[in-house]
Amino acid sequence: MTTPFAIRRLHAADPDFARHLDHLLSWESVSDDAVNGRVLEIIKAVRERGDEALVEFTQRFDGVQATTMAELILPRERLELALTRISSEQREALEKAAERVRIYHERQKQDSWTYTEADGTVLGQQVTPLDRAGLYVPGGKAAYPSSVLMNAIPAKVAGVPEVVMVVPTPKGELNELVLAAACVAGVDRVFTIGGAQAVAALAYGTESVPPVDKIVGPGNIYVATAKRHVFGQVGIDMIAGPSEILVVCDGGTDPDWIAMDLFSQAEHDEDAQSILVSPDAAFLDRVAESIERLLPTMERAEIIRTSLQARGALILVEDMTQAMAVANRIAPEHLELSVAEPERWLPAIRHAGAIFMGRYTAEALGDYCAGPNHVLPTSGTARFSSPLGVYDFQKRSSIIHCSAEGASGLGKVASVLSRGESLTAHARSAEYRIKA
Amino acid sequence: MTTPFAIRRLHAADPDFARHLDHLLSWESVSDDAVNGRVLEIIKAVRERGDEALVEFTQRFDGVQATTMAELILPRERLELALTRISSEQREALEKAAERVRIYHERQKQDSWTYTEADGTVLGQQVTPLDRAGLYVPGGKAAYPSSVLMNAIPAKVAGVPEVVMVVPTPKGELNELVLAAACVAGVDRVFTIGGAQAVAALAYGTESVPPVDKIVGPGNIYVATAKRHVFGQVGIDMIAGPSEILVVCDGGTDPDWIAMDLFSQAEHDEDAQSILVSPDAAFLDRVAESIERLLPTMERAEIIRTSLQARGALILVEDMTQAMAVANRIAPEHLELSVAEPERWLPAIRHAGAIFMGRYTAEALGDYCAGPNHVLPTSGTARFSSPLGVYDFQKRSSIIHCSAEGASGLGKVASVLSRGESLTAHARSAEYRIKA
Numbered sequence: 001m002t003t004p005f006a007i008r009r010l011h012a013a014d015p016d017f018a019r020h021l022d023h024l025l026s027w028e029s030v031s032d033d034a035v036n037g038r039v040l041e042i043i044k045a046v047r048e049r050g051d052e053a054l055v056e057f058t059q060r061f062d063g064v065q066a067t068t069m070a071e072l073i074l075p076r077e078r079l080e081l082a083l084t085r086i087s088s089e090q091r092e093a094l095e096k097a098a099e100r101v102r103i104y105h106e107r108q109k110q111d112s113w114t115y116t117e118a119d120g121t122v123l124g125q126q127v128t129p130l131d132r133a134g135l136y137v138p139g140g141k142a143a144y145p146s147s148v149l150m151n152a153i154p155a156k157v158a159g160v161p162e163v164v165m166v167v168p169t170p171k172g173e174l175n176e177l178v179l180a181a182a183c184v185a186g187v188d189r190v191f192t193i194g195g196a197q198a199v200a201a202l203a204y205g206t207e208s209v210p211p212v213d214k215i216v217g218p219g220n221i222y223v224a225t226a227k228r229h230v231f232g233q234v235g236i237d238m239i240a241g242p243s244e245i246l247v248v249c250d251g252g253t254d255p256d257w258i259a260m261d262l263f264s265q266a267e268h269d270e271d272a273q274s275i276l277v278s279p280d281a282a283f284l285d286r287v288a289e290s291i292e293r294l295l296p297t298m299e300r301a302e303i304i305r306t307s308l309q310a311r312g313a314l315i316l317v318e319d320m321t322q323a324m325a326v327a328n329r330i331a332p333e334h335l336e337l338s339v340a341e342p343e344r345w346l347p348a349i350r351h352a353g354a355i356f357m358g359r360y361t362a363e364a365l366g367d368y369c370a371g372p373n374h375v376l377p378t379s380g381t382a383r384f385s386s387p388l389g390v391y392d393f394q395k396r397s398s399i400i401h402c403s404a405e406g407a408s409g410l411g412k413v414a415s416v417l418s419r420g421e422s423l424t425a426h427a428r429s430a431e432y433r434i435k436a
Numbered sequence: 437m438t439t440p441f442a443i444r445r446l447h448a449a450d451p452d453f454a455r456h457l458d459h460l461l462s463w464e465s466v467s468d469d470a471v472n473g474r475v476l477e478i479i480k481a482v483r484e485r486g487d488e489a490l491v492e493f494t495q496r497f498d499g500v501q502a503t504t505m506a507e508l509i510l511p512r513e514r515l516e517l518a519l520t521r522i523s524s525e526q527r528e529a530l531e532k533a534a535e536r537v538r539i540y541h542e543r544q545k546q547d548s549w550t551y552t553e554a555d556g557t558v559l560g561q562q563v564t565p566l567d568r569a570g571l572y573v574p575g576g577k578a579a580y581p582s583s584v585l586m587n588a589i590p591a592k593v594a595g596v597p598e599v600v601m602v603v604p605t606p607k608g609e610l611n612e613l614v615l616a617a618a619c620v621a622g623v624d625r626v627f628t629i630g631g632a633q634a635v636a637a638l639a640y641g642t643e644s645v646p647p648v649d650k651i652v653g654p655g656n657i658y659v660a661t662a663k664r665h666v667f668g669q670v671g672i673d674m675i676a677g678p679s680e681i682l683v684v685c686d687g688g689t690d691p692d693w694i695a696m697d698l699f700s701q702a703e704h705d706e707d708a709q710s711i712l713v714s715p716d717a718a719f720l721d722r723v724a725e726s727i728e729r730l731l732p733t734m735e736r737a738e739i740i741r742t743s744l745q746a747r748g749a750l751i752l753v754e755d756m757t758q759a760m761a762v763a764n765r766i767a768p769e770h771l772e773l774s775v776a777e778p779e780r781w782l783p784a785i786r787h788a789g790a791i792f793m794g795r796y797t798a799e800a801l802g803d804y805c806a807g808p809n810h811v812l813p814t815s816g817t818a819r820f821s822s823p824l825g826v827y828d829f830q831k832r833s834s835i836i837h838c839s840a841e842g843a844s845g846l847g848k849v850a851s852v853l854s855r856g857e858s859l860t861a862h863a864r865s866a867e868y869r870i871k872a
Contacts, residue, residue, distance in 0.1 A: 093852035104559055107549065115543070122793075123540055123807050128786055130820055144857050177856050213820040232675070235820035239668070257868050263861035299860045342837065350564055354834035357558075360843035360869050361836050364862040368850040371559050372834035384566055384649040384671035386832040396822040397771075398790035398808035400797050401778065407796035414804040416529035420613050421580050424735045425699035426800040432693045433796050 007291060007308050009284070012317040012326065024275075024313055025330060027241055027379050032221070039225045043200040050206035057197040062139070063171045064192070069208040074179070074190040082179035090177065097369035098149050098184045104371030105157045108390035114399060121406030124399040129159035133393055134202035134212035134234075135187065136219050136227075137178060139168035139194055145181035146367065150374045151217050151388065152185035158393035163187050164212055166202065168194020194219075196226035203230035216375075216388065237388060241379035242271035242311075245363055246332035246352075248323045249287075250339040251280030253359045259290035261336060264364050266307035267300040273311040275330070277323045284314045324348040331382040334363045351382045407433040443727055443744050445720070448753040448762065460711075460749055461766060463677055463815050468657070475661045479636040486642035493633040498575070499607045500628070505644040510615070510626040518615035526613065533805035534585050534620045540807030541593045544826040550835060557842030560835040565595035569829055570638035570648035570670075571623065572655050572663075573614060575604035575630055581617035582803065586810045587653050587824065588621035594829035599623050600648055602638065604630020630655075635662035639670045652811075652824065673824060677815035678707035678747075681799055682768035682788075684759045685723075686775040687716030689795045695726035697772060700800050702743035703736040709747040711766070713759045720750045760784040767818040770799045787818045843869040 010020055045053040051069040058064050058072060066072050083091060114124030133155040137148055148165070155163050165182055167175075169192045182190060191209055193201065199219075205211030214235035215227060227236045245265035249258055262274035278284055291308070295301055317323045324345060327335055331351035339345065342357035349355060353376030356363050367374045375388035402410060411430040418426035446456055481489040487505040494500050494508060502508050519527060550560030569591040573584055584601070591599050601618055603611075605628045618626060627645055629637065635655075641647030650671035651663060663672045681701035685694055698710035714720055727744070731737055753759045760781060763771055767787035775781065778793035785791060789812030792799050803810045811824035838846060847866040854862035 089852055090856055093849045093856075096849050097853060107551070108561070113543065121806075125544070125808075126782065126785070126791065131786065146853055146857065232815070232817065235817075254868070257865070260861060260865040260868060264859070264865040267859060267861040299858070304861065346562065346835070349562070349833065350567065351831075352833045354836065355562065357835065357837035360840050361838040362843070362847075362850075362865045362869055364850050364854060364866040365838060365843060365846045365869070366834070366836050367862060368853045368866075369846050370557075370836045370838065372561075372836055376834075377831075379668070381668065381671075382831065382833070384831060387834050389832070391827070395787075395813075395818065395820060396825070397785065397788045397818070398802070398812075398823050399782070399793065400790065400802050400806045400808055401793035402797040402801060402806070404796050407798070407801060410801045410805050411798075413529045413532050414798075414800050416525055417533060417582055417804045418800060420526055420529075421582065422735070423700070423703060425696060425703040425740065426803060429693070429696040429700040429798045430800040430804075432690070432696060433798055433801070 005292065005295070005305055005309065007288060008313040010313050010315045012315060012322055021326070021329065024311065025380065035221055035225050039196045039222055039229060042196040043226060043229060046197055046200035046206065047204050051208050054193055054197055054201055054206055054209070057195065058193050061195055062168050064169060065172065072192045073208065074192060076188070079179050079183035079187065079190065082176045083183050085176045086180050091180065094145065094149070094181055094184050097146070098153060100369055100371040101149055101153045101373075102157060105154050105373070105390050108154070109157060110391060110394055117406065119405040119409070120403030122399065122401040126397045126399055127394050128397070129161070130213040130393050130395065131160070132162045132164065132210060132212045133160045134215040135163060135165040136198065136215060136217035136223060137165055137167040138219055139175070140170045140173075143167070143175040143178045145177040146374065147218065148178055148181035148187070149185050152182065152187050154373065154388060154390045155393045156186045158390045160393050162189070162210070164202065164210060165190045166193050166198040168192065168198070196222045199223055199226035199230060203234045214393070216392070237375065237392065238377060238381065238385060242273060243268045244273040244332050244378060245275070245334040245336065246327055246330050247276045247336040247338055248327060249276065249278045249283065250320065251278055251283035252340055253338040255283065255286040255290040256294065257359070257362070258287050258338060259294050261362055262291070262308070262312065263294070263298060263304050264362070265334065266304040266312065267298070270303055270306040270310065272307045274308060275313050275315060277315045277317055277326050279317050279319050279323065281316050284316055288314060320345060327352065331380045333376045333378045333382065334366075336361070336363060353377045353382045353387055404435070408435040441728065441731070441741055441745065443724060444749040446749050446751045448751060448758055457762070457765065460747065461816065471657055471661050475632045475658055475665060478632040479662060479665060482633050482636035482642065483640050487644050490629055490633055490637055490642055490645070493631065494629050497631055498604050500605060501608065508628045509644065510628060512624070515615050515619035515623065515626065518612045519619045521612045522616050527616065530581065530585070530617055530620050533582070534589060536805055536807040537585055537589045538593060541590050541809070541826050544590070545593060546827060546830055553842065555841040555845070556839030558835065558837040562833045562835055563830050564833070565597070566591075566649040566829050566831065567596070568598045568600065568646060568648045569596045570651040571599060571601040572634065572651060572653035572659060573601055573603040574655055575611070576606045576609070579603070579611040579614045581613040582810065583654065584614055584617035584623070585621050588618065588623050590809065590824060590826045591829040592622045594826045596829050598625070598646070600638065600646060601626045602629050602634040604628065604634070630659075632658045632662035635659055635666060639666035650829070652828070673811065673828065674813060674817065674821060678709060679704045680709040680768050680814060681711070681770040681772065682763055682766050683712045683772040683774055684763060685712065685714045685719065686756065687714055687719035688776055689774045691719065691722040691726040692730065693795070693798070694723050694774060695730050697798055698727070698744070698748065699730070699734060699740050700798070701770070702740040702748065703734070706739055706742040706746065708743045710744060711749050711751060713751045713753055713762050715753050715755050715759065717752050720752060724750060756781060763788065767816040769812045769814045769818065772797065772799060789813045789818045789823055840871070844871040
């Protein structure tokens with residue numbers, strides 16, 4: 001049924017290794033003029049015609065029969081109903097996961113602070129939540145209840161008073177697990193709309209959809225393109241690339257476990273990337289054997305095979321120090337340190353979205369319920385960005401309250417510097433506050 | 437010499453007030469296909485030909501005679517020389533400002549944290565600085581030493597090992613104050629390049645310019661467009677719109693002071709926005725009179741006049757509660773609460789980049805030396821974004837270290853949820869860790 005398959009092998013001692021690794025990691029998202037044009041038209045229509053345009057696009061793109069926006073709104077009671085329709089095992093799992101995610105994210109909450117200087121001048125930072133956040137949830141097969149928890153809970157922990165969710169329902173099909181997750185996560189309102197039209201509605205508002213301050217959540221190319229276009233009007237989260245895992249193993253973990261960890265990333269889609277690094281050549285052989293043996297038993301075997309063939313690799317390194325260098329070069333979204341003493345290597349990790357330490361910490365545990373967020377920086381952007389968190393739903397305002405004495409002293413400094421920049425209104429404004 | 441001039445007056449009780457205010461605030465940055473095309477060509481050339489292209493563009497656009505990159509590098513000693521070439525008054529002002537900015541930003545530094553659960557599972561967040569930051573500084577007339585301090589100091593406080601600065605030198609002209617500020621702020625290397633070519637060099641690296649992880653700092657339309665294009669390859673700060681001030685005054689501040697505070701914003705450029713809100717109609721008249729009287733005495737009178745005429749306003753409100761509502765609608769970059777008890781109104785402010793409290797706290801003090809950053813969210817983006825800070829040069833990695841017992845319990849939850857999403861490799865990866 002399946003063709004023979006061997007995953008790519010790289011050797012860090014190869015003089016061409018850096019070039020091979022660069023090639024393996026290279027990923028550029030294609031910007032498509034046709035998609036751009038259609039998205040811009042949709043945004044324009046929603047800004048100009050509001051609900052009317054939203055209903056039209058939803059009929060056309062989602063095959064939904066609704067003729068008014070009222071039919072595209074799910075009240076909170078509908079979410080509560082969903083919670084009764086899923087199995088009690090599923091409900092318990094959702095509630096357990098939500099509780100752990102909430103507890104972890106509570107630690108990220110930032111508070112306002114001030115300090116007072118000797119002359120009575122007060123400086124500080126006021127931290128406030130966004131007024132309203134919008135959560136995009138894909139419909140159909142890629143509908144992930146875990147993603148609802150991971151996006152909505154940090155917003156609620158931040159204190160955002162209103163979290164609005166949009167989710168398309170292709171041919172009218174509702175996903176009860178997604179609605180149940182929205183209920184558990186505390187989502188306030190749900191609109192069954194999707195695509196660029198839903199992003200436009202959240203950004204600019206319509207008669208029925210309230211405008212939000214930030215839009216988060218994954219989506220297809222139309223959704224991602226629309227988010228790029230409305231950025232500035234509202235905040236957005238990262239535009240995610242394909243998901244990736246880097247497993248660093250000292251050779252002491254069951255090779256079947258490692259193979260399955262690599263599969264768990266590869267099964268997402270054909271562009272996902274799974275890489276294993278080890279200083280133990282014999283162990284790499286054993287993992288390769290596990291991959292060949294286990295692959296035919298997987299429900300998503302074809303996706304996994306394509307992904308591993310196109311973007312997967314087993315990399316042999318000299319030692320753990322070199323493994324850390326490879327990890328920092330990759331700056332992976334998910335990093336498993338499947339080694340004996342993971343805490344020993346933690347300080348050497350400079351760039352990673354999430355670090356899964358020890359042989360027991362499968363990435364899948366973090367994807368669903370360990371507590372930390374599963375929305376993580378991809379494609380090496382962990383070099384400069386962070387997991388989605390409570391801090392993404394809070395913002396800061398600087399506070400400056402000068403005493404008369406403080407203003408007089410600072411006025412002299414500001415006067416010198418602003419005149420050095422030829423900004424004399426700045427200088428005179430400061431000089432008014434200097435005591436005679 | 438100057439034509440008679442009266443600043444726009446609005447009245448919050450006017451039934452059309454909301455519409456007038458929307459119109460006054462409306463601002464859309466124009467995306468220009470010609471600029472986009474030229475920027476994309478420049479980025480491509482720098483990626484392909486590195487230093488050679490950089491030198492060519494610098495000759496062409498900056499009128500600089502250099503023929504090699506070596507001539508476009510300023511060693512640290514050159515920055516130290518600049519510090520001896522400015523006046524001692526300027527040096528003291530720079531050092532005083534830098535010290536205050538450093539002390540304030542130290543408070544923003546975030547630390548790593550972990551907590552341990554009953555079964556031994558450890559969860560947390562590792563906070564690390566970027567490896568390398570790039571600072572764009574405009575050349576020529578808009579060269580602001582204060583901007584060097586405000587962008588470089590948070591990076592150094594965050595612990596960024598290397599801060600690289602680029603600054604164009606049109607016709608070879610160096611700005612000693614800017615170089616002195618770079619010295620005081622701890623900038624590590626300076627390249628005298630600018631424009632889209634400098635942004636491309638920082639993003640992708642050349643033989644001489646090291647690639648950075650994030651690019652910050654203001655620039656013209658070419659620089660802003662280039663930053664948008666390299667986003668994803670590197671992090672960028674906000675793309676700033678025109679600067680704005682909203683002054684809320686109870687009528688008790690000297691109207692000349694308020695007029696000058698409005699001027700200090702308007703003198704930046706013709707698109708800058710200065711708005712005053714007060715419940716005291718007679719006071720608004722007095723400020724209008726101050727504006728007319730003081731305007732002809734200003735060095736930048738024509739810029740101020742154009743800015744106030746196009747985008748300025750004096751707004752009469754019913755009371756301070758209504759003033760707060762107007763402030764939150766505007767979400768201003770700079771908010772002066774020039775009132776008797778500013779702390780009373782602070783909790784009512786939901787959105788502002790920086791809040792200047794009391795009659796003595798001129799915005800100009802914050803622009804230069806109070807301590808907080810002067811890089812602030814513009815055009816209403818304070819609804820969802822924050823001042824530039826140490827947090828922009830740090831990033832977080834989630835830490836998950838499950839004990840055997842913890843992984844077993846979490847594995848059961850992850851198994852149920854991942855099977856609900858049809859991700860069975862996730863499920864099997866988690867199930868391997870469930871104890872028999």
